[in-house]
Each structure stands twice: as C-alpha cells, then as structure tokens.
C-alpha cells in the first residue's frame with residue numbers, strides 16, 4: 590500500500606507542477622515579448638508606431654453622440670437619436686490618435 594500512496598502523491602505533485610507551468614507560460618511569453626521589444630529599441634507603449642490610438646474614440650476621431658444620450662425615449666421624443674450622429678472627438682481633436690508620449694518626444 591505504501592508504494593501506491595507514494596505514486597499517487599507523486600502523480601499529484603506532477604499534475605500540480607504541470608498546472609503551474611501551464612498558468613505561467615502566457616506570463617513568460619509576454620515578459621519575453623516586452624524584453625525583446627526593449628532590447629530591439631522598439632517602444633513598449635506603441636510598438637514602434639510612434640502613435641497611440643485615442644481611448645475615447647478608439648482611433649476613429651469621432652464619437653457617436655447617441656452613446657451619451659442615456660435616455661433614448663426622451664431623445665426620440667425630441668426628434669433626435671433616430672440616426673447615428675457623430676461629433677468630432679474632443680479628447681484627441683478628431684485625429685483619432687496621439688503622438689506616443691514615450692518615444693515621439695525626441
């Protein structure tokens with residue numbers, strides 16, 4: 590019985606180890622990717638594109654104003670909101686992207 594118990598414990602340990610490795614692999618991958626980028630001189634923030642897309646308009650340069658009218662029933666009574674209406678994004682000045690704050694400053 591002692592042998593069976595020992596192999597069971599060993600199997601459990603190996604299974605746990607494999608699980609830990611499986612969980613750790615994506616983190617290791619991203620770590621390697623980041624270190625490769627910095628060693629190659631590629632910006633970690635923008636990946637060498639020198640621009641980062643606007644977080645408010647998702648790089649479109651315009652925002653759908655219907656998304657901000659929370660009460661659509663009131664908006665439709667007022668005659669607005671039947672069609673999608675876009676306004677230039679105030680966050681990025683309708684450009685959709687910014688110069689990368691990390692690498693475009695040189």
Ligand SMILES: [Zn+2]
Nearest residue numbers: 643646678681
């Ligand atoms: Zn924007």
Ligand SMILES: [Zn+2]
Nearest residue numbers: 632635689692
């Ligand atoms: Zn950059």
